[in-house]
Amino acid sequence: xxxxxxxxxxxxxxxxxxxxxxxxxxxxxxxxxxxxxxxxxxxxxxxxxxxxxxxxxxxxxxxxxxxxxxxxxxxxxxxxxxxxxxxxxxxxxxxxxxxxxxxxxxxxxxxxxxxxxxxxxxxxxxxxxxxxxxxxxxxxxxxxxxxxxxxxxxxxxxxxxxxxxxxxxxxxxxxxxxxxxxxxxxxxxxxxxxxxxxxxxxxxxxxxxxxxxxxxxxxxxxxxxxxxxxxxxxxxxxxxxxxxxxxxxxxxxxxxxxxxxxxxxxxxxxxxxxxxxxxxxxxxxxxxxxxxxxxxxxxxxxxxxxxxxxxxxxxxxxxxxxxxxxxxxxxxxxxxxxxxxxxxxxxxxxxxxxxxxxxxxxxxxxxxxxxxxxxxxxxxxxxxxxxxxxxxxxxxxxxxxxxx
Amino acid sequence: xxxxxxxxxxxxxxxxxxxxxxxxxxxxxxxxxxxxxxxxxxxxxxxxxxxxxxxxxxxxxxxxxxxxxxxxxxxxxxxxxxxxxxxxxxxxxxxxxxxxxxxxxxxxxxxxxxxxxxxxxxxxxxxxxxxxxxxxxxxxxxxxxxxxxxxxxxxxxxxxxxxxxxxxxxxxxxxxxxxxxxxxxxxxxxxxxxxxxxxxxxxxxxxxxxxxxxxxxxxxxxxxxxxxxxxxxxxxxxxxxxxxxxxxxxxxxxxxxxxxxxxxxxxxxxxxxxxxxxxxxxxxxxxxxxxxxxxxxxxxxxxxxxxxxxxxxxxxxxxxxxxxxxxxxxxxxxxxxxxxxxxxxxxxxxxxxxxxxxxxxxxxxxxxxxxxxxxxxxxxxxxxxxxxxxxxxxxxxxxxxxxx
Numbered sequence: 143x144x145x146x147x148x149x150x151x152x153x154x155x156x157x158x159x160x161x162x163x164x165x166x167x168x169x170x171x172x173x174x175x176x177x178x179x180x181x182x183x184x185x186x187x188x189x190x191x192x193x194x195x196x197x198x199x200x201x202x203x204x205x206x207x208x209x210x211x212x213x214x215x216x217x218x219x220x221x222x223x224x225x226x227x228x229x230x231x232x233x234x235x236x237x238x239x240x241x242x243x244x245x246x247x248x249x250x251x252x253x254x255x256x257x258x259x260x261x262x263x264x265x266x267x268x269x270x271x272x273x274x275x276x277x278x279x280x281x282x283x284x285x286x287x288x289x290x291x292x293x294x295x296x297x298x299x300x301x302x303x304x305x306x307x308x309x310x311x312x313x314x315x316x317x318x319x320x321x322x323x324x325x326x327x328x329x330x331x332x333x334x335x336x337x338x339x340x341x342x343x344x345x346x347x348x349x350x351x352x353x354x355x356x357x358x359x360x361x362x363x364x365x366x367x368x369x370x371x372x373x374x375x376x377x378x379x380x381x382x383x384x385x386x387x388x389x390x391x392x393x394x395x396x397x398x399x400x401x402x403x404x405x406x407x408x409x410x411x412x413x414x415x416x417x418x419x420x421x422x423x424x425x426x427x428x429x430x431x432x433x434x435x436x437x438x439x440x441x442x443x444x445x446x447x448x449x450x451x452x453x454x455x456x457x458x459x460x461x462x463x464x465x466x467x468x469x470x471x472x473x474x475x476x477x478x479x480x481x482x483x484x485x486x487x488x489x490x491x492x493x494x495x496x497x498x499x500x501x502x503x504x505x506x507x508x509x510x511x512x513x514x515x516x517x518x519x520x521x522x523x524x525x526x527x528x529x530x531x532x533x534x535x536x537x538x539x540x541x542x543x544x545x546x
Numbered sequence: 547x548x549x550x551x552x553x554x555x556x557x558x559x560x561x562x563x564x565x566x567x568x569x570x571x572x573x574x575x576x577x578x579x580x581x582x583x584x585x586x587x588x589x590x591x592x593x594x595x596x597x598x599x600x601x602x603x604x605x606x607x608x609x610x611x612x613x614x615x616x617x618x619x620x621x622x623x624x625x626x627x628x629x630x631x632x633x634x635x636x637x638x639x640x641x642x643x644x645x646x647x648x649x650x651x652x653x654x655x656x657x658x659x660x661x662x663x664x665x666x667x668x669x670x671x672x673x674x675x676x677x678x679x680x681x682x683x684x685x686x687x688x689x690x691x692x693x694x695x696x697x698x699x700x701x702x703x704x705x706x707x708x709x710x711x712x713x714x715x716x717x718x719x720x721x722x723x724x725x726x727x728x729x730x731x732x733x734x735x736x737x738x739x740x741x742x743x744x745x746x747x748x749x750x751x752x753x754x755x756x757x758x759x760x761x762x763x764x765x766x767x768x769x770x771x772x773x774x775x776x777x778x779x780x781x782x783x784x785x786x787x788x789x790x791x792x793x794x795x796x797x798x799x800x801x802x803x804x805x806x807x808x809x810x811x812x813x814x815x816x817x818x819x820x821x822x823x824x825x826x827x828x829x830x831x832x833x834x835x836x837x838x839x840x841x842x843x844x845x846x847x848x849x850x851x852x853x854x855x856x857x858x859x860x861x862x863x864x865x866x867x868x869x870x871x872x873x874x875x876x877x878x879x880x881x882x883x884x885x886x887x888x889x890x891x892x893x894x895x896x897x898x899x900x901x902x903x904x905x906x907x908x909x910x911x912x913x914x915x916x917x918x919x920x921x922x923x924x925x926x927x928x929x930x931x932x933x934x935x936x937x938x939x940x941x942x943x944x945x946x947x948x949x950x
Contacts, residue, residue, distance in 0.1 A: 166907060197948055199929060200936030201551070204949035217949065227950040371950070487907065490947060492940040494925070514909055514925070524927040 144214075144532060144541070148386040153473035153538035155387070156424075156434045159212060160460060161205075161398075162442030162483025164193075164495040164514060165453065173445075173453040173485060174496065174513040179461040185468070185475075186512045190504035190537075192522025193494035193514070194530055196481045202492045208480030209401045213435075214385060214531025215378060222404070223316065223373020229302040230400020232294045236375045237306060241316055241343055244371040245293070245301040247272065247364035248322075250330070250355075257355065257366060259326050263299045264364040275364050276301055282357045289346050299364065305346060311374055315339040318347065322368035330368060343372075380406025381433060385535060390430070392423045393437035402435055417463050428470055436467075445483030453485055474537045475500040476530065477512065494524050501537035548618075548936065548945070552790040557877035557942040559791070559837045560828075563616065564864060565609075565802075566846030566887025568597075568899040568918060572854050577845075577889060578900065578917040580854075581861040585868040589879075590916045594908035594941075596926025597898035597918070598934055600885045606896045612884030613805045617839075618789060618935025619782060626808070627720065627777020633706040634804020636698045640779045641710060645720055645747055648775040649697070649705040651676065651768035652726075654734070654759075661759065661770060663730050667703045668768040679768050680705055686761045693750050703768065709750060715778055719743040725755065726772035734772060747776075784810025785837060789939060794834070796827045797841035806839055821867050832874055840871075849887030857889055878941045879904040880934065881916065898928050905941035 165172040196203040196211050197218065206227050207217030225242035236242055249261040267275075276295035283291050290306040317336035323329065333348050335341030351367060358365045381389040383406070391402035394415040403409055408431070412423035420436055428434075438460060444452035468475070475498075482493040496517040509516040518524075522533070535541045569576040600607040600615050601622065610631050611621030629646035640646055653665040671679075680699035687695050694710040721740035727733060737752050739745030755771060762769045785793040787810070795806030798819040807813055812835070816827035824840055832838075842864060848856035872879070879902075886897040900921040913920040922928075926937070939945045 167909060167911075170911070172909070198936065199933040200938075200940030200945060202940070202945065202947045204947050207949040221949060224950045484907070491907070492937075492945070493907075493909075494927075515912060518912065518923070518925060518927075 144385065144535065147541045147544055148535065149540055149542050150386050151538070151540060153540065154428070154432060154434070155474045155534050155538050156436065156467065156470070156472035156476070157212070157534065158436045158438065158467070158475070158477045159209070160438045160441045160457070160477065160479050162445045162481055162490065163457070163479035164482025164484070164491070164493050165445065166484035166486050166491075166493070168450050168486060172514050173450060174457060175511070175515070176450075177454045177457040177461070179457060179512065181464040182461045182477075182512045183510065185464065185500060186498055186509050186516070188504075188506045189498045189500040190506065190522050190533075191509040191512070191517040191520025192497050193517050193524045194478060194497050194527040195494050195524060196527045200492045202490050203481045204490070205397060205480065206401060208490075209398065210405075211527030212478060212480055212530055213381065213405050214528060215405065216528045220376050220378050222376055222401070224371025225302070225373040226375060227397065227400075228296065228300070228371065229294075229304055230404070231397035232296055232302045233396035233400070234292065234294055234302055234304060235403075236304065236400070238375055239307045239310055240375060241305040241307070241311065242373050242375070243303040243305070243369050245303050246322065246368045246370070247275065247299040247301070248366045248368045249363050250366040257330055259323060259328055259330060259366075259368075261363070262322065262324075262326065262368065266298045267364050269295065269297050271364070272296070272298065272301065275358065275361065279354055279357050283350065283353045286346050286349050286353065291350060301367070303369070305343070305350070311343075312339040315343050316372045316374045318344050318372040320370040321347075321351065322370050330366065333369065376404065378405055382406055385531060386540065387433040388431050389433035389435065390427060391435045391437070392420050393435070393439075394420070395437070395439050398437045398439070407435060417459060421463055421466050424467070425470065434472070441479070442483045445485050446489060448485050448488040450485035473501060474534055476534055478530070497522060497530065499533055499537060503537055548789065548939065551945045551948060552939065553944055553946050554790050555942070555944060557836070557944065558832070559878045559938050559942050560840065560871065560874070560876035560880070561616070561838065561938070562840045562842065562871070562879070562881045563613070564842045564845045564861070564881065564883050566849045566885055566894065567861070567883035568886025568888070568895070568897050569849065569857065570888035570890050570895075570897070572890060576918055577849075577854060577857040577861060579915070579919070581858045581865070583861060583865040583916065586865045586881075586916045587914065589868065589872070589904060590902055590913050590920070592908075592910045593902045593904040594910065594926050595913040595916070595921045595924025596901050597921050597928045598882060598901045598931040599898050599928060600931045604896045606894050607885045608894065609801060609884065610805060612894075613802065614809075615931030616882060616884055616934055617785065617809050618932060619809065620932050624780050624782050626780055626805070628775025629706070629777040630779060631801065632700065632704070632775065633698075633708055634808070635801035636700055636706045637800035637804070638696065638698055638706055638708060640708065640804070642779055643711045643714055644779060645709040645711070645715065646777050646779075647707040647709070647773050649707050650726065650772045650774070651679065651703040651705070652770045652772045653767050654770040661734055663727060663732055663734060663770075663772075665767070666726065666728075666730065666772065670702045671768050673699070673701050675768070676700070676702065676705070679762065679765065683758055683761050687754065687757045690750050690753050690757065695754065705771070707773070709747070709754070715747075716743040719747050720776045720778045722748050722751065722776040724774040726774050734770065737773070780808065782809055786810055789935060790944065791837040792835050793837035793839065794831060795839045795841070796824050797839070798824070799841070799843050802841045802843070811839060821863060825867055825870050828871070829874065838876070845883070846887045849889050850893060852889050852892040854889035877905060878938055880938055882934070901926060901934065903937055903941060907941055
């Protein structure tokens with residue numbers, strides 16, 4: 143529905159995602175409540191506040207659906223396969239003609255010439271070992287039947303593989319079963335396609351697996367590659383198409399850059415990885431875009447580690463840099479997370495995420511601080527993440543009237 | 547969507563339904579506000595709070611949709627026919643091969659051998675009279691064309707009838723018009739099926755009505771039976787299938803047991819009907835289930851009677867027993883109603899119903915009391931009843947992450 147209402151102007155929208163910022167109380171206070179955040183407090187008092195639900199009540203989102211939602215896309219409508227996310231996370235550029243796959247190095251033994259899985263993760267080989275083996279495969283297997291092979295090492299036993307076909311792929315051509323049998327003592331599964339298009343892809347996959355097994359046959363541990371999460375680049379309209387926004391992304395970690403690039407954001411390259419570096423990068427390109435997605439990763443990392451104090455300190459660090467961000471004078475500022483990552487849960491959670499929107503067109507004066515409980519008092523209420531973009535466009539006067 | 551995310555563990559979830567607990571102010575205070583509830587207050591302060599909407603804004607639910615919603619089923623997707631509800635309410639076990647019907651004893655006179663309705667409720671005969679007549683019918687009409695007839699007396703002129711067919715019934719086989727013409731002076735209608743399967747059922751129905759009229763021909767008042775609400779047992783996935791929960795029901799009234807059994811809950815048999823009896827029953831089976839539905843009826847009964855003080859006293863009685871319930875140490879406790887029954891309305895209403903969820907993973911400290919107005923301040927917000935189950939599963943860590 144937004145499509146026909148979208149109008150352009152020269153406003154600038156800044157969306158800051160503090161990854162996993164929502165939390166739960168420890169000794170009565172959440173990480174946001176514990177943090178000393180004078181600048182955020184000041185901004186909150188003159189902003190619209192509320193919370194968003196990333197996917198649905200009670201649903202804990204992965205990073206893919208978490209970000210799609212706050213970018214304005216329904217995470218139930220657009221799904222990002224595991225292979226795609228893995229490839230993006232390792233910094234691979236995924237094209238429309240690619241099948242992306244998550245690979246796990248494994249140990250097999252051979253019985254009557256047939257592989258039987260002994261260890262599904264090859265004893266979690268060191269990442270360096272993975273890099274050596276992956277380079278060896280890439281060197282030996284560059285192409286199969288005209289399909290280009292791109293393989294990149296991840297952490298420990300993990301890799302991402304792209305099979306780059308010469309022609310566009312049909313929808314459903316990634317409907318292929320995992321070859322990982324999920325059980326030690328079983329044979330790896332043959333890749334099979336659910337439909338004729340996928341069957342063609344599966345043939346290439348099976349040849350690839352054979353070639354890799356041949357290359358690795360003398361490796362003591364990682365002598366096989368199990369494949370999972372076959373997926374194509376999702377067919378998502380760009381932010382320019384959907385919202386009329388020329389958008390860019392300032393992020394450090396490859397996965398978030400990858401997610402941003404899926405919706406057509408341009409990736410801003412910069413040196414360093416600190417908050418200061420990100421803000422400097424923003425400043426440099428401030429005149430060139432309408433929409434700026436700035437990603438802060440460490441709130442989530444500390445939450446995942448169960449490091450409450452660490453998460454508090456990242457929030458405080460962000461608070462110190464907030465005035466510099468505001469000096470850019472964005473017309474609309476939104477601050478939120480892609481999901482909650484409470485330290486007490488050491489992982490993502492389902493809890494609604496605090497959200498703040500500042501523009502000249504808000505009520506304000508409803509919440510004293512940017513916390514889970516204070517944001518409950520705000521004018522936004524508890525909304526689905528995918529509706530945040532409606533509010534950002536409205537607050538930048540980029541939506542025309544609906545109906546006469 | 548929940549289906550694929552459900553995972554099992556050994557947590558225990560307790561859902562207490564205070565039937566019709568929501569209310570409206572009398573002298574400024576609702577029943578919940580008036581009640582002295584120190585234990586509930588204490589629990590509320592450390593719980594997530596909010597309100598739920600049973601079906602939709604402004605919609606007053608019957609007991610069927612009210613309960614289906616809080617059991618996690620969309621009450622607009624799964625409907626429970628009037629005949630089924632009547633049968634369940636009278637404690638009949640409904641099978642897949644049954645057509646359930648609500649029957650009303652009526653008075654007819656005969657003109658040229660044709661029945662004409664004189665009183666659609668047979669002067670609201672006493673229940674005892676109903677029981678005598680019903681027994682007489684059951685004795686005389688045990689079967690029609692191989693279809694077993696089960697008839698049970700309700701209050702005054704009401705009965706429930708099950709026609710138990712030898713084979714499974716096709717969907718739509720209950721699409722049969724009411725035989726009640728709704729008007730005095732009219733002839734009772736013939737039962738007609740909307741489709742071939744329903745037509746076969748209608749033939750049996752018409753024979754049944756004739757046989758009953760024959761049996762009752764000398765009764766002074768109740769000499770006819772009008773039929774309404776033809777319905778089959780709805781095809782609802784069990785709670786085990788939908789949510790991976792082994793669920794049981796502790797309730798006194800047949801209708802609520804029947805609703806619970808429709809979603810696959812096991813019914814716990816116990817002596818007595820007091821709150822204390824229900825709690826003792828819960829204790830005995832505490833080790834055998836994952837999910838416990840405890841139903842408290844009297845809040846609704848007093849509301850329906852317009853007895854404000856009575857409803858207040860039931861809430862206070864529940865409060866006194868709450869500590870005993872909490873001693874069971876459920877991992878997740880939810881307390882709510884299936885709908886509101888304000889004493890001032892003397893009936894069910896559309897008002898959102900207070901909801902409390904306690905688990906280790908809530909913010910808490912948002913509402914001081916379990917009342918309509920205090921729950922508005924809570925972290926749950928105002929949610930559709932069917933989403934409560936999402937939250938119960940999330941809070942018991944029974945949902946895996948959505949998307950990578």
